[in-house]
Amino acid sequence: MDDYKVLFIGRSGSAKTTAINSASQINVVSTDVAMSFMASDEKKETTVGLDYGDLLVEDRAGQCRLRLYGVPGQSRFSFSWEILQQGCSGLILMIDATDKFAIEDIHYYTTATSSDCERIMLPTVIAVVKSDLLNLEALSKLKEAIQKENILSPILWIDARNKDAVVSVLSVLLKQIRR
Numbered sequence: 047m048d049d050y051k052v053l054f055i056g057r058s059g060s061a062k063t064t065a066i067n068s069a070s071q072i073n074v075v076s077t078d079v080a081m082s083f084m085a086s087d088e089k090k091e092t093t094v095g096l097d098y099g100d101l102l103v104e105d106r107a108g109q110c111r112l113r114l115y116g117v118p119g120q121s122r123f124s125f126s127w128e129i130l131q132q133g134c135s136g137l138i139l140m141i142d143a144t145d146k147f148a149i150e151d152i153h154y155y156t157t158a159t160s161s162d163c164e165r166i167m168l169p170t171v172i173a174v175v176k177s178d179l180l181n182l183e184a185l186s187k188l189k190e191a192i193q194k195e196n197i198l199s200p201i202l203w204i205d206a207r208n209k210d211a212v213v214s215v216l217s218v219l220l221k222q223i224r225r
C-alpha cells in the first residue's frame with residue numbers, strides 16, 4: 047500500500063494539532079503542553095515536539111495511508127521544521143483567518159523560490175481556519191487580499207474541528223501528490 051507523509055505547517059493557533067486530531071483514525075501522538083504565555087480561553091496548550099496521526103484513504107488509485115505530522119508553530123521550535131519535513135510528500139499550510147500575519151504567511155510560502163526553501167517544491171494545499179470569527183467586512187477584505195496573491199495552490203476555507211472538512215483538504219492534497 048502507498049504511504050505518504052503529510053506535514054501540517056503554520057503559525058501557533060492555526061489549528062495544526064486540531065486538524066490532525068480531527069482526521070486521524072488512531073490516537074494522536076501529541077506533545078502539547080500548557081502555554082507559558084499568550085494562553086487564551088480557547089487555546090491553553092501549544093505543541094513543543096510534534097503531532098502524529100494516521101489515516102487510510104481510498105481514491106481511484108486505490109487505498110493508501112496518510113501519515114500526518116504537525117510541527118510546533120512557535121518560532122522558537124523552528125529547528126524542528128526542517129527535520130520533520132524530511133521524506134514529506136505534501137504540505138498543508140494552515141492559516142488562521144484572524145491572524146494579522148495571514149496574508150504575509152501565504153505570500154511567503156507561495157512566492158519563495160526553491161533556493162529559499164525546498165518545501166515550496168512540494169504539493170501544497172492551503173487551509174484557512176476561523177473565518178467564522180471574522181465579521182463580513184474583514185472576511186471580504188481577506189478574500190480580496192488572497193485573490194490578489196494569484197495563488198496556484200488550492201485554498202480551502204474550513205473549520206479544523208470538523209473531520210470531514212479536514213479529510214477533504216487531505217483528499218485535495220492526495221490528488222496533487224498522485225498526479
Ligand SMILES: Nc1nc2c(ncn2[C@@H]2O[C@H](COP(=O)(O)OP(=O)(O)OP(=O)(O)O)[C@@H](O)[C@H]2O)c(=O)[nH]1
Binds near residue numbers: 062
Ligand atoms: N472558531 C474557530 N476555532 C477553530 C477553528 N479551527 C480550529 N479552531 C480552534 O483553534 C485552536 C487551534 O489550536 P491548535 O490546534 O492547538 O493550534 P496549533 O496550530 O496546533 O498551535 P501550536 O501547537 O501552538 O503551533 C483550537 O482551540 C481549535 O478549537 C475554526 O474554524 N473556527
Ligand SMILES: [Mg+2]
Binds near residue numbers: 064093117118119
Ligand atoms: Mg499544535
